Each structure stands twice: as C-alpha cells, then as structure tokens.
Amino acid sequence: MARTDVQLMLDVKAGDEQSFELLLRKYRTPLVNFLYRMVRNSAAAEDLAQEVFLRVYRARQEYAPSAKFTTWMFRIATNLALNSVRDNRHRQMEISIDQTGDNGEDEQPAMEVPDRTPTVEQELVARSRAELIMKAIHALPEKQRAAVLLHKFQEMDYDEIARVLECSESALKSLLFRAYETLRVELAPFVNNSARV
C-alpha cells in the first residue's frame, strides 16, 4: 500500500532518506512547472525548486502533520517565488519564451512541447499559443498568478490555496474570479474560438 505524503515525511523525520527520494521524484516536476510559470525562467525555477526541497529536508525534524504536505511545500515554493520575482534577481538571466518564437532560436533547453503536432507549422502555432498564454499569466499580479497556477494546474482545494496564500477562502475566490476575468479578456481570440465550438 502506497504511503501518503504525510507518512513519507514522517519517515523522513525518523531518518529514512529513501522516503525523501520518493517525495522528490513525486513533486519535482509539478514544483518546477509551478515555479517556472511564476518566475518564467527554467534555470531559476529549478534552482528555486531545489531550495524548496532543501528547506523541506532541513525542517524534517520539526515537521508536524498539521496540514497537507502539498500545502506546506507549495507555501514554501510560493514565498520563494514571490520573493524571487520581487527581488528581480532572476530577471537578468531570464531567457524569455517569446524570444524563441521571434528569432527561431530555441534557448529553452528544459522546454519540451509534447509531440502532438507532426508538422513544423502546427508546432509553431502551438508554440505561439503557449507563448501568449504564458505572457498573459505572467502579466497577472503575483498573488493572482499564484492563485491561478495552484487552482488550475495543481488542482488544489480552496482551503489549501487560501492557506498557501495566507488569505480567506472568500478573498481567494474573488482573487481567482478577477484573475480569470483578466485572462478571459487577454486571451479573447482563443476563448472565443473555443467557446463557439
């Protein structure tokens, strides 16, 4: 029977390094994606993800299962990402996804678009679409961006996201509504086409 995240973390607390390895394998991809969409830089996202895991590891002895493991982990990740964005530390070494579309040079080694488009033209369309969506998400205020990423991509519960963002559930729902409303306007061409189908 598979152990829960809390059980794995308690085993790490008891000195089982293998359990930490399991948590690392389970959450490295969601965490790197969340952080990439927050800071929009793959190298910075990986660096921040490692910092999150390192903080989880360092805090293993003090870990108390008062909340879900993911809530705790994404709270650390969100705080690190918000600090990183605010400090503007990673902006200078940022390799923008929209630059790759403009000059045709793929400078995102970690960016892997699933191979659903057999032709080059379709691939370019998909890439261009992804660029616009990323740009719209990144244009959101930081807290709205984090809320959308945790809600849409991590599929976390409202109470979990509210804990991560340190706000009430009511405030979170309002935050999400405003964020999706902004995205609806910004991504109107995609939204209209899909809505009419």
Add this chain to the structure above:
Amino acid sequence: MFGTSEKDKNGGKPCAAMENKLVEYLDGRARPAERRAVEEHLAGCAACNTRAEEFRALWISLDDLPEIVPSREFDASMRARIAAEPARRSFWDWMPSPRFAFAITALVVLSVWLSSGPRVVQSPSEMNQAIQANKISTEKDFGMIQDLPELENYDVISKFDALSELPGPPTTSTEDLKKETR
C-alpha cells in the same frame, strides 16, 4: 491586449453575486445549494452566462500550456545539496568524550571531598573560653595605646634609667672621615 470578446449587457461588469461563486460552480466544487443558485442566475443573465462559457473555454486553452521537464542535472544536483547538509547530531553526540567526562567527575569528587573535610567542633564552654581569651588580649593592646602619650613625652624618656645605661654615640674624627672618602 485583445479586448473583450463580446459586449456584455451590463457594460462588461460582472454581476456582484457571481464574483465569489462562478469559479467554484464551474470547477464542480460548489455545494448543491450554491450550484442551484448559480444555475438560476445564469438562466436569467446572458452576460454571466457568456462569461461562464468563456471561462470554460479559457480553462481548456490553459491546458495547452506545455509542461517543462526538470533537467537531467536536477536530481544529481539535488542529491549533492542534500549530501552537503550537515548531519543532524543525535543525543549521544552531545555527550562529552570519556576522558573529558572522567576529568569533570574527578574534579567534582575532589571539590566535594575538600568541602566535606573534618571540622573542629567546639563545645559551648570552649567557645566561652576562647571569647574570654580574645577579650583579654584586646584589653592589653588597648592598654598599650593608652600609655602612648607617656612614651611620646621627652622628659619621661630622657629620665628613664634604662636609657642612661646605653653606650654613647660613636665619635669619628675628621681625619678618619678623610681616610674613608679616599
């Protein structure tokens, strides 16, 4: 960037009642009572109905966002960082070395032994005798101090017989002095 897709009846502004309910309704997490309330509202409000449809379409579009895969170096780098973490010290690590513990113990035993050595226990009568002896000694000393003005009196000292028996001061001639200086 692209503007609104469709002109809402209420000028593009969302109905206030929907702000905290629409997202929860669309992702299927609304309670039955709230779901019914939203459905009733959407049936009578074209603007909110359009918005709900476009939110659904937006979420489908967001799914097109590609996932990135952590680089191959991620795990190796992570393991290296974990390995570089200082090992947590257990309770026994905080215990001192046997040699140091022996030295501390020996010091404590020695200090206890010295402080608990044999003491002279005096009976009350012995203590009274000691106090009396101390008192007599003090009175003698005080008596000497009382005689001090007599001792400082020149007439008394000059007529003191014992002093007259002392030999006179040595006399040296000037010639002897000259010899000494040479």
